[in-house]
Amino acid sequence: MARAVTTQRKAINTTLAWAVGLLIFFPILWTILTSFKTEAQAISDPPVFLFFDWTLENYAVVQERSDYMRFLWNSVIIAGGSTILGTIIAIPAAWSMAFVPSRRTKDILLWMLSTKMLPAVGVLYPIYLLFIKLGWLDSRIGLVIVLMLINLPIIVWMLYTYFREIPGEILEAARMDGASLREEILYVLTPMAVPGIASTILLNIILAWNEAFWTLNLTAAKAAPLTAFIASYSSPEGLFYAKLSAASVMAIAPILIMGWFSQKQLVRGLTFGAVK
Amino acid sequence: MGRIQLKQVKKSFGDVTVIPPLDLTIEDGEFTVFVGPSGCGKSTLLRLIAGLEDTTDGVIEIDGKDATALPPAKRSLAMVFQSYALYPHMSVRKNIAFPMKMAGMDKAEQERRIASAAKALNLTDYLDRRPGQLSGGQRQRVAIGRAIVREPAAFLFDEPLSNLDAALRVGMRMEISELHKKLDTTMIYVTHDQVEAMTMADKIVVLQAGVIEQVGSPLELYRSPRNKFVAGFIGSPKMNFIEGPEAAKHDAQTIGIRPEHIEVSTSEGLWQGKVGVAEHLGSDTFIHVHGVPGCDPMTVRVGGEIPVHHGDTVFLNPNLDHLHRFDAEGLRIQ
Numbered sequence: 001m002a003r004a005v006t007t008q009r010k011a012i013n014t015t016l017a018w019a020v021g022l023l024i025f026f027p028i029l030w031t032i033l034t035s036f037k038t039e040a041q042a043i044s045d046p047p048v049f050l051f052f053d054w055t056l057e058n059y060a061v062v063q064e065r066s067d068y069m070r071f072l073w074n075s076v077i078i079a080g081g082s083t084i085l086g087t088i089i090a091i092p093a094a095w096s097m098a099f100v101p102s103r104r105t106k107d108i109l110l111w112m113l114s115t116k117m118l119p120a121v122g123v124l125y126p127i128y129l130l131f132i133k134l135g136w137l138d139s140r141i142g143l144v145i146v147l148m149l150i151n152l153p154i155i156v157w158m159l160y161t162y163f164r165e166i167p168g169e170i171l172e173a174a175r176m177d178g179a180s181l182r183e184e185i186l187y188v189l190t191p192m193a194v195p196g197i198a199s200t201i202l203l204n205i206i207l208a209w210n211e212a213f214w215t216l217n218l219t220a221a222k223a224a225p226l227t228a229f230i231a232s233y234s235s236p237e238g239l240f241y242a243k244l245s246a247a248s249v250m251a252i253a254p255i256l257i258m259g260w261f262s263q264k265q266l267v268r269g270l271t272f273g274a275v276k
Numbered sequence: 277m278g279r280i281q282l283k284q285v286k287k288s289f290g291d292v293t294v295i296p297p298l299d300l301t302i303e304d305g306e307f308t309v310f311v312g313p314s315g316c317g318k319s320t321l322l323r324l325i326a327g328l329e330d331t332t333d334g335v336i337e338i339d340g341k342d343a344t345a346l347p348p349a350k351r352s353l354a355m356v357f358q359s360y361a362l363y364p365h366m367s368v369r370k371n372i373a374f375p376m377k378m379a380g381m382d383k384a385e386q387e388r389r390i391a392s393a394a395k396a397l398n399l400t401d402y403l404d405r406r407p408g409q410l411s412g413g414q415r416q417r418v419a420i421g422r423a424i425v426r427e428p429a430a431f432l433f434d435e436p437l438s439n440l441d442a443a444l445r446v447g448m449r450m451e452i453s454e455l456h457k458k459l460d461t462t463m464i465y466v467t468h469d470q471v472e473a474m475t476m477a478d479k480i481v482v483l484q485a486g487v488i489e490q491v492g493s494p495l496e497l498y499r500s501p502r503n504k505f506v507a508g509f510i511g512s513p514k515m516n517f518i519e520g521p522e523a524a525k526h527d528a529q530t531i532g533i534r535p536e537h538i539e540v541s542t543s544e545g546l547w548q549g550k551v552g553v554a555e556h557l558g559s560d561t562f563i564h565v566h567g568v569p570g571c572d573p574m575t576v577r578v579g580g581e582i583p584v585h586h587g588d589t590v591f592l593n594p595n596l597d598h599l600h601r602f603d604a605e606g607l608r609i610q
Contacts, residue, residue: 170362
């Protein structure tokens, strides 16, 4: 029998949910609001919330001072490239773990995830040296590869979970029908796992887009993505909160819009397999 | 052609041997059924033949050629799975076309074969639907369609009817039998249902714990089961086994008599007992009789309808021509 939920209880739950949602969203909202203030209003005490002189000046200044499109383009290539490369590598890996597991498969999965527990700065030095040797400093290709490696464990884990939901008999049927391993993955497994693969790709684009540690440390000017664009408005010129906010809004806008339109897919993907 | 020969084939998972070394020959064009209780290794044996599992030891020959190390695709066998295993993202047409597409067959020939398979299986109106929009029986027919278009050397069926309801199962059973008559291709069919085995097979292979208990035609197994296991497994309702002094009279450890080989009388007979449950099916009556020494309850099958009820005393007369005798090891005494 379904539990009876009173109207009052429903109202309380709804209010609570909105409160939590707003709390999480507040920093972003504040950033957006600040980006429309003058520098003076941005640091005024007590802070002004909505009743200030709305201005687009910060955006004009930011646009004038730096080449937004170049940063944006770098972000697109780095986030997109690392995700595509990672997915191509992860699909066969997740296939083997899900459908032909060995005694060590669980250990390998955990070991892969454990690399995410290490603070990134711990491997900065060796990676930096490698980048110098390979001539990858401040290059898109270098960042694509590093971000791909950083996110690979997550991609493999997510795909592994989705693939486990696919009945093995269907893949066996494909094998009986004469499909080679490549054809089996290409024509049967991948199309069946499309929802899962899509949400994995979405999440990874977001993770790679927002990744700051490696993008800031391994780039200078040429390959710098939007994270570097934001950072360039922070310390060197003192604390220009309004301009920093404008830059931040410009940097997160594309991913925010993408996330907004794909949220249904994302939520479905992230809770996939949780309830059977 | 589709002659399949297993020579000393063995399968172990780690330290557990599920199929000890086994020999079996399946002749070209034969309808062979592997039957046995669940966990007897019948599905594993089929998967070994299919190539979905690797043999631990031994040789599998298909048409005289060693196929032990061949991948499933190269064995020219087609398989129908219990769960149908259709590709859910493809239309019926594409499902059926898949093996031909993999074989690189030309489009016109593919279309011709799809059309003829669809016609034979009553699927013509459903070719553009997805498997999710079909009933269980239709899905099963798609799975069969996907198997026949390749014109394989042999068909493998892994409990294909167990997901269907009883009425549909009887219909599909006949369709598969008719398909076999029409195609005249080797078929290997796995089931735990002895009725399916009896009605469909040219040859039945009875398995228990990975060991072949007996191979023979349905009637051979029915008439002269090699041991108690086969005797009890083949035939429905099950054979009655009687132990003790009654069996000793016939120089056996155990004697067996099928329910249909016992006559019921209300006045006189060899054994006496009380009716427990009487199942009236109209065409038959199954009576479970308690109190017969050495066998409780004893099942009796009577053709048609007879007026017996719970608690009635009845007398039973076995037809001694159909008596089966088994020794202490459970083996048949000739």
